[in-house]
Amino acid sequence: MALRSDWLPALAAFESAARHQNFAHAAEELHLTASAVSHHVRKLEDRLGVALFQRHARGVSLTAEGRQLADAASDALTDLDGVLGELKAGRDDDRRVRITTLHSLTYTWLVPRLPTFSAAHPDIHLTVDTEIALARFDDGGPDLGIRHGPGHWPGLTAHRLMDDTLFPVAAPDMPGLEKVATPADVLALPLIADLSRQGWHDWFRQAGVHGAKFDERLVFSDATDALNAASFGLGVALARGCVAAPYLDGGRLVRLPGPAVATRWSYYVVYPAHRRLRSAARTFLDWMLAQVE
Template sequence: MTLRADWLPALAAFEAAARHQNFAHAAEELHLTASAVSHHVRKLEERLGMPLFQRHARGVILTAEGRRLADAAGSALSDVEGTLQALRKGRDDDQRVRITTLHSLAHTWLLPRLQDFTTRHPGVRLMIDTEVTLTRFDDGGPDLGIRHGPGHWPGLTAHHVMDDALIPVADPATAAGVSCAADIAKLTLIGDHARQGWADWFRAAGLHGVQLNLGHSFSDSTDAMEAAARGLGVALSREKIVGPWFDSGRLRQLPGPVLPTRWRYHIVYPSHRPLRPVARLFVDWLLETSAGERQRR
């Protein structure tokens, strides 16, 4: 006997009725009437020439033949559903880009600009991982990384995104009492884990042998900014991440040199595998956005 396409509605109704052992419940699941489910089942029984259910006042019970068909139909539909889910997941994955970067950059620079990317590419979904350690770009790992570093990493292609610089910042009350770099040396200084720090900045300011009055220290630069905004001391901020605190008026730039950072921001991806088209969209947007901001300066 050949399974034809017009058998499929009847098989679907039978499979649901077999699972529920109830035509009314199957009808609710399939958005049909109980009589429609019953009609489909009877049509299937007529084609097979055998009863699939024993009908009684309280409901229905599968016959031995019905049980065999229910097991086969359930297994087949489960396989089809699994395949459909895999196809949907594959389609969704084609539109997802996984990016790894620092929390400070994601929170203060990237997020305020992402609406432009979303407007241009509404179907693309970004998965942004923020972490301090350098992520491995193994198969199944991230597509892209935005890194603050020298620009050379083994096995990675790197494109320069933007430079950065270090500036001293403090809350408005603290800033009101500062007129020169020497005044900053007398204040509590907030530390972080960056390679360049206060000693470098004071040397750039022409102040040598300064005894640093270090207070709290933070591994995440956004925490250092927030600590400064709350009056816990003066922070040495990267220009690219301090914007939200300047915009809100919670931090102000203090007098002194703007010290270029030795490291710069780069967008990186594995050299050994082709860059997916959807990831290329993000790379192109990021480079265009940063270049546009440099030109407007």
């Protein structure tokens, strides 16, 4: 017997009634009336020529034939539900952008701006990875990456996001800060460093303080941790402007005397040169570039 499309409503009503062992509960689940569910089941029984339920004063129960059909219907709907879920997940995946970036830039520059992106593109979902190790842009890997470097990496297309500068910052209530009037005076304070390629030696030389001998009391692998330490009065940190901005705007840090030294490297958005960006990833890339115009 061929399964025709006009059997489907009756089979759906039967499967729900069989699962609940109750027409009223099936009706509630399917947004039908109990009499409509009963009608669908009767119609199915007439077509098959067998009784699927035993009806009695306390309700209904499946016959042997009804149990056989209920098991088959349940298996079929489970298979369909799985396929539908996979198809929907695939469609949702087209609207998800995976980005690998730096923790410091994520915390201080990217996250504060994301509400604007989410409001403009509520259908695009983001996965942000801030691992220190450089991610591989394999199939299934990130769509975009933000890197701090010279701007050329084999196999990657790079868009300049922004340049940056270095300058010293400290907590406004740090002891001894009132005595700092020149770049040379910074040497009298505890210094905090991170693992950036440009550090205190570069800044003091650009500030005209030659032959400076200094002691880096604390060294952090991440620039954000260095700024947090400075905000607690542990010393003076050498900050990158885009990372330090929220600390300065919020009053947690103040800038000390001395020049803002241009960094040798810049921030870039990168992606595989051989791969065409999906629509959602292109939208996110364009949005990031617009943030710094």
